[in-house]
Amino acid sequence: xxxxxxxxxxREYPGYSPGLEGIMAGTTAxxxxxxxxxxxxxxxxxxxxxxxxxYEEVAYLLIYGRLPNSKEFADFSSTLxxxxxxPDDVSPIIQQLPTxxxxxxxxxxxxxxxxxxxxxxxxxxxxxxxxRAIQLVAQMPVLLTEFNNHAHGLRSVKPDGSLGHAENFLYxxxxxxxxxxxxxxxxxxxxxxxxxELNASTFxxxxxxxxxxxxxxxxxxxxxxxxxxxxxxxxxxVAKMLMDIDDPSKAEAWVSAALARKxxxxxxxHRIHRKTEDPRSVTIKKYAKDxxxxxxxxxxxxxxxxxxxxxxxxxxLYPNLxxxxxxxxxxxxxxIELYTxxxxxxxxxxxxxxxxxxxxxxxxxxPRSIYTGARxxxxxxxxxxx
Ligand code: CMC
Numbered sequence: 001x002x003x004x005x006x007x008x009x010x011r012e013y014p015g016y017s018p019g020l021e022g023i024m025a026g027t028t029a030x031x032x033x034x035x036x037x038x039x040x041x042x043x044x045x046x047x048x049x050x051x052x053x054x055y056e057e058v059a060y061l062l063i064y065g066r067l068p069n070s071k072e073f074a075d076f077s078s079t080l081x082x083x084x085x086x087p088d089d090v091s092p093i094i095q096q097l098p099t100x101x102x103x104x105x106x107x108x109x110x111x112x113x114x115x116x117x118x119x120x121x122x123x124x125x126x127x128x129x130x131x132r133a134i135q136l137v138a139q140m141p142v143l144l145t146e147f148n149n150h151a152h153g154l155r156s157v158k159p160d161g162s163l164g165h166a167e168n169f170l171y172x173x174x175x176x177x178x179x180x181x182x183x184x185x186x187x188x189x190x191x192x193x194x195x196x197e198l199n200a201s202t203f204x205x206x207x208x209x210x211x212x213x214x215x216x217x218x219x220x221x222x223x224x225x226x227x228x229x230x231x232x233x234x235x236x237x238v239a240k241m242l243m244d245i246d247d248p249s250k251a252e253a254w255v256s257a258a259l260a261r262k263x264x265x266x267x268x269x270h271r272i273h274r275k276t277e278d279p280r281s282v283t284i285k286k287y288a289k290d291x292x293x294x295x296x297x298x299x300x301x302x303x304x305x306x307x308x309x310x311x312x313x314x315x316x317l318y319p320n321l322x323x324x325x326x327x328x329x330x331x332x333x334x335x336i337e338l339y340t341x342x343x344x345x346x347x348x349x350x351x352x353x354x355x356x357x358x359x360x361x362x363x364x365x366x367p368r369s370i371y372t373g374a375r376x377x378x379x380x381x382x383x384x385x386x
Contacts, residue, residue, distance in 0.1 A: 005372065013370055021271065025365075026206065030062060030353050031197040038276035042195050051283055055190040056080055056165045059137050059349035062195055063130065063356070076134070077164070083138035084159040084168075087117040091146065099151040103144055103341045104233075108223040110143040111136070115216025124212075126356065132215050133352035137165075140345040145172035148338060166190050169345065173334055181294060182332055185287045189325050192280045193343050195350030197272075201225040201232065202347075202354050209355040210365040218355045223344055229266065232347075235339040237266030238326035242300050251306035259314065267304075267323030268311050280321040288324040291331050300327045 009016060017023050032041040040047045043061050050058050060068045060076050068076055086094070090113045097106055114136070115121065120128055142159060149156050157172045166187035170178045178186070196202070205222035209215075226232035245254045258265060270278050285304075292298040304323055311317045329339050 009370055009372065016370060019271070025198060025203070025367075026358075028197065028354065028357060029065070030350070030357060031195050033197045033272055035272050036275060038273060038279040038282075040196075040279045047192065047279065048283060051188045051191050053191065054164050054166070055187050055194070055346070055349075056137075058191050058194050059165075062349045062353040063133050063137075065353075079134055080138045080165060081159070081161045083135045084142050084161075086139055086142055086146065087114065089117050090114060090143075094143065094146050095150050097147060097150070101147075101151070102227075103147060103151075103337055104223065104227040104344070106147045107140065107143060107341055107344050108220055108227075110147070111140075111216050111219050111223060114139065114143075115214060115220075118216070121214055124214075126360070129215055129352075129356050129359070133349075133356065136215070136219060136348050136352060140348050141165075141169040141172060144338065144341045144345060145169075148173070148335070149175075169342075170332070173338065173342075174332070178332075181291070185291055185328055186332065188287055189284060189328060189342070190346040192284055192321055193325070193346035195347070195353070196280075199231070200228075202351060205351045205355050206358045207365045209358040210362055212359065212362065215352065215355050219348065219351055222347075222351045226344060226347065227340060230264075232322075232340045232343040234266045234320070235322040235326045235329070235343060236336055238322055239330055239336045239339060241266055242303050242326065242330065245303050245307075246299075248299065248302035248306050251303050252310045255307060255310045255314070265307065265311060265317075267319055267326065268307075268315070268317045270318070270320045273318065273320065277318040278320045281319045281324060284321060284324040284328065285319070288327040288331075291328055295331050297331060300330050 030043060032039070032044075034040075042050055042058065043065055045061065045067075050061075056077050057068065057073060059080075060073065090110070093113055094106070094110060097109065118132065145157060148154070154175060157175050159168050160171055160177075163171055164183075164187070167178060167183040169190075170183055170186045198206075201222040204225040205218045208218040208221040229237050241254075245251050255265060273279070288301050288304070289298075292301040301324075304319070304327060307323075308319055311319075326339060329342065330336075334342070
């Protein structure tokens with residue numbers, strides 16, 4: 001057979017799974033997902049419990065593999081605070097980036113710059129990798145907020161060492177000390193975004209790490225992967241959709257028209273959470289409702305609720321984490337283009353844990369591809385080609 005197409009591929013390669021659906025492509029002790037029950041564990045602990053912990057405690061758990069005691073937690077928190085400053089040779093470059101750049105592209109570039117300025121890069125010991133992981137957790141929010149202030153001509157907001165990780169991040173995003181309720185809910189969203197098994201960006205990070213390259217290269221791959229609208233870019237897409245709909249009574253007709261155009265509705269569907277609702281969505285939805293009532297703006301929640309009803313009836317699809325996360329960020333007044341970067345600043349702990357785990361027990365990730373192109377073509381010199 002010369003060229004394989006469609007069903008011929010399936011016949012010739014019965015084990016082939018487009019999009020690697022259902023394929024076990026590695027082992028991990030970091031995250032457990034049960035697609036039947038919706039159970040979600042980080043390092044053995046239920047995420048429904050971990051939303052009550054601080055982001056830095058969860059980051060410690062993901063990176064070190066266990067919960068810290070109070071002394072370890074205090075030391076870790078203090079290291080994060082001390083690491084919040086960007087290297088002297090990185091900040092001036094961030095200040096020169098085009099102000100119309102998307103912040104996701106800035107984070108991808110920023111991580112490359114952090115790699116360039118790391119003079120210890122030749123040290124591939126586990127300790128050195130852990131140190132870099134902690135610095136990345138601390139510095140990603142600073143990279144983002146420094147660029148955002150530069151892009152919008154805002155005054156620079158220095159990190160506040162008295163604030164915890166999530167609260168300080170929100171403070172730097174908003175330029176003012178956040179209401180404690182907002183800070184708590186922002187922390188919950190960061191915990192929920194912190195890790196999710198072998199999702200596309202983590203897989204990219206692990207593929208890159210499996211060549212034994214450095215952590216910055218692997219994180220750069222992950223950021224580029226997360227940016228797409230089918231993955232992390234969906235939370236930005238949700239906000240644009242909600243603003244376009246703008247009125248709960250218009251949600252149903254809006255979805256019908258979009259589905260008729262064969263469009264994907266952002267914030268719905270998931271490769272793993274198909275039989276049950278995404279457990280992260282169940283949690284963030286409660287906080288979105290609560291925050292809407294607290295602030296006195298329930299429109300965005302009500303639109304999502306109408307979308308949910310329609311999508312479940314029409315397509316049998318549940319919301320994923322991105323739907324109601326977008327609502328809470330809208331209610332907090334965060335600019336839309338920062339939503340996917342907030343996902344980066346949260347998932348960085350999970351990515352780093354996976355990169356370190358991959359290299360601790362490494363085998364190069366190099367699958368095969370089924371060839372569907374032509375064979376036996378005869379080369380004709382250019383001057384004789386028509
Ligand atoms: N809107 C409309 N139809 C959808 C959607 C959606 N959001 N999601 C899935 N479908 C349909 C799809 O058209 C297909 O229908 P049919 O069989 O009639 O062609 C069917 O459901 C199966 O879809 P699929 O593309 O085979 O499913 P997948 O596992 O490859 O894709 C997904 C998963 C997340 C990419 C997809 O559900 C999607 O595009 N969702 C919208 C984007 C989104 O919200 N992404 C965030 C994912 S969760 C956060 C994260 O980890 O990034």
